[in-house]
Amino acid sequence: MKKPTKAIEKTYNWDDFFPAEHSHHVFRSKFNKGKGSFYHAQNFYDLAFVEDGKGTHEINGHRYKISKGDVLIITPKDAHKVTASSKNELFITNIGMKPSVVTHAKRRYPNQFSWFQIDDISKAAFHLDEERLAAVHDAIETLALEPREPAAIDRFILNLTPLIPLRFQETKIAPDWLVNAMEIFREERPLPEGVDALVRISGKTPAHVSRSMKRFYEQTPTDFVNDIRLQSVSHQLLMTTKSVEEIAYDCGFNNLPHFFKLFRQTFTVSPLQFRRGQQQGTPNQ
Template identity: 30%
Template sequence: MKYVEINSDAIVGPDAAFHFTRAVLDTARPKALHHHTLYEVFWLHNGRARHYYADTREMLQEGDLVFVPPGVAHAVQGVGEEPHLVNIVVSAGVVDRIAAHGFQKRFFWGQAPHRVHRDIRRLSDLSHRAVALERAPRTALHIEAFLLALLAELDVEDPQLPQDAPDWLVRACVAARDPDVFRDGSAGLARASGKAHAHVSRTMQKYLGQTPSDYVNRIRMDHAARQLAGTGDTLAEIAAECGITNMSHFHRLFRAQFNVTPRQFRMSHQKGIVQPI
């Protein structure tokens, strides 16, 4: 497949910080891959598509969100009826300023496109924010506000699995951050994956070096720590939110992760807080 370089100034323009496009994708196989010196983020709002880059072809489904660094030649082909894509092209200066916030070396900053999946609720939230961005002036202020919110949200969710990890495992690890999932422990994670528990366990050991229980318990204790620092809920109430009914077990898990008891953690993080009169 041929490679075509696109003039970056022709995309964004000299006075704009980003370019926003909505399109129904062509279902014909692309004749060439394009590349330029800008950053791209796009997602499939509806339908399915094929994403071509380097020697790779991957299938995209509704809710898949892809970050493309500069210089990566790629193309997207629609599959089926009404594949609807939202594409945002961003100037290098904007992304350089965002990088100063210390995001991990993924998303825009990898060597290849980075894909994550948004479920129906998160896709709806993203689409709502995109409508506001589409209507906004093409200034650095508006695109930085949009991207910082998105990247901060993803930075919390991203399980940082290897690039070759199966998609179902990535989606299950993201789903495991939902209280309705982690409350059920490793069984909740396995259910979110749609795979047998034994298969999930083997695959997590391969790609993460830990069991489903270890993975979920870390998420549970992170949630417990936030509740301890930011609420007045009792330890029993917080443990129940995490899906743990045995308080001794809750204390052991928390101490193993944070090296202090839940009560000590709360005292150190709520010290000096001024209570309302």
């Protein structure tokens, strides 16, 4: 990653602004035409959602245009600033997160949280269309009203991940038919039908789908479907009182021993431990 080419004007520390015990904070910024923030560093993670307007984002010596619907990822390693254009005001909603919370989330959700593990700064931003931005806005409003506890961030990440364009995670340019099929599957979630549904949506043969997914995403169709199933399972464990077995069957896991094995491999704990840990508002170890 290219190092900053200009001096850092300010450094923001979590404990200077927020209670140490809080896991996250939601805050909003308005920049008048031609105005911006200091070029600053910070010791926490930040998801910045451009709610309206246009401007530029300068980060680690790179400068990009930003506009409504853009989502920016800032880590404790970065130095950055945002500036409104000379003709537009800029409105940004930020979700600041303590590093320990992000570390625990990556450990609990290695697949669902992969989009946040960015080393290439050119990929550290993506765009949401109007519909997805509206859904994210609603999720942020809910998050702002919840206790500043890790469980709230868990729910937010689980709700946010399906809205992130799959193209953001690509290392190669996948064909539109595959990207569209995967996005439709993620949106409609025909989980009991599983891989058969993905193949049907794609309009291709099972072998073609399998070869293409391995080439462009380095995973099998079964791996992809199981990731989506596990996202749904974890969400239902947090948001419903249904039994673990009922949730597993609803999400297409008909082999319970296999389900329990996959769940523990992904989240490092059993489904019941996951549910109890989140209800208590403490990270799973």
